[in-house]
Amino acid sequence: MFKNRLVNIMLIVLVGMTLVGVMALVLYTQFFEAADPDAEPTIDEVIELSIETEEITTNLLSNHVIRSQFVIQTDNRHARSELEKRNFQVENIIIRELSDMRESDFQGSDGIRNLEEQIRYEINQIMQDGHVVEVYMSTRVVQ
Known part of the structure; x- marks a missing residue:
């Protein structure tokens, strides 16, 4: 390329270092991208952080019986x-x-939304490692 061998070696080294730098920048932005803390969790994350209660049967104040089941989502x-x-x-x-x-x-x-909020509030009062994000009533049968 050039008649001076030292200039050729210097250009090859500079081009090589530039390519390595560009590749490192691309890899960094692809793999170490910071997660947005305000982003909604994916459904897989919701399932991973949730538990489902057993079916609960109890009497209501109005002498009716309710069978219910809840899914409780936590934050970690x-x-x-x-x-x-x-x-x-x-x-x-x-x-x-x-x-x-x-x-x-x-x-x-x-009424269901109020019940879910009240249950979430009460559970958060006893939690020490994190908190409950959401409570979902998954089953409800009133007899």
Whole structure:
């Protein structure tokens, strides 16, 4: 290329270093991209951080019986593990909340939403490693 051998070696080294730098930058932006903390979790993450209660049957204040089941989503793996250990306390909270309700409280989505929020609040009061993000009522049968 050039008649001076030293210039040729210097150009080859500079081009090589530039290519390595560009490749390192591309790899860094692809693999070490910071996750957006405000982004919604994927469904796989939601399932991984959730537990499902057993079916709970209890009396309502209006002398009706309800069978219900809940899915409780936590914010991290430690909170999920703690929630699994506190299963008996969670079921107790759910039974207490349901026993204070009437059949008419389940007639609309507002009543169910209020129940889910109250259960979430009560469970967060006993949690130490993280907190409950969402409570979903997955089964509800009032008789």
